Amino acid sequence: MIDKIEQLINTLEQEINDGYNTLPDYQANNEGKTYVNGAQATLYELQKQVIELKQGLRLGKNFSLLGKNN
Secondary structure (H helix, E strand, O other): OHHHHHHHHHHHHHHHHHHHHHOOOOHHHHHHHHHHHHHHHHHHHHHHHHHHHHHHHHOOOOOOOOOOOO
16 A cells, blocks of 8 residues: 555656646746645655655554544
């Protein structure tokens, strides 16, 4: 399951990067690029959380997937 999530995250990362790179480079697109940058930041945080989850599961850590941060 985590492997499939990682594949989807990697696909999403490439799609976001492609979208950013295909935006024409003129000032009217600054707002659009800001939204893409925000999406990239959220994606990187998601990647970080999945890595922590995967490492924790490998170590036998008990995660509460429905509760607040441990």
